Amino acid sequence: MFSFTVAAVVFGVIFLAELPDKTALAVLMLVTLPHSRLRSSGGTPIRASYVFAGVAAAFLVHVALAIAAGSVLTLLPHRVVQAVVGVLFLAGAAVLLFKKDDDEEEVKKPADQSFWKVSGAGFMMIMVAEFGDLTQIMTANLAARYDDPVSVGVGAVLALWAVAGLGILGGRTLMKYVPLKLITKVAAGVMALLAAFSLYEAIGG
Secondary structure, eight states: OOOOOHHHHHHHHHHHHTTTOTTTHHHHHHBBBBEEEEEEETOEEEHHHHHHHHHHHHHHHHHHHHHHHHHHHHHHHHHHHHHHHHHHHHHHHHHHHHHHHHHHHOOOOOOOOSSSHHHHHHHHHHHHHHOOOOOHHHHHHHHHHOOOOHHHHHHHHHHHHHHHHHHHHHHHHHHHHSSSHHHHHHHHHHHHHHHHHHHHHHHHH
């Protein structure tokens, strides 16, 4: 049964964790211009919707893989699952707090500006860059914690799509007003809180 509460919690955690991630967001901002259009090296406009279609499809695949991994974890005893989940949440919080900022990656825009070429480039970019990423691991973690793959999947997909949309439609402007360091600290705090709940359940459950 679908749970709006679980989906909302997952959305918040994944959104905050992905927003400071320069692998996806900064690349999207680099290849976009203010009016939701991209331009190739030759100046030909590319529809932002083409890019979003490819990126959204890639995130959908990543979430499906994460949900599958999380479902495998639920086969373990409850206390073991909560202990593993708690440790992974703590690790996620540590990664967010202590990771070094990477230089923004330069992305080569496809010469062919057709839908399939542009969306395909966006799809492959995210598939490669985000595979095994922190948010994918956290999605698997949340799937194991709540044992509700549909709610977790919906929340995670919507969060990733929201971050991609922000990156395309004006992520650079947003970052002028909302410091990435603040977002990172909030995300780490949320993960630490979830870790505490999970470890408490593992010990007392």
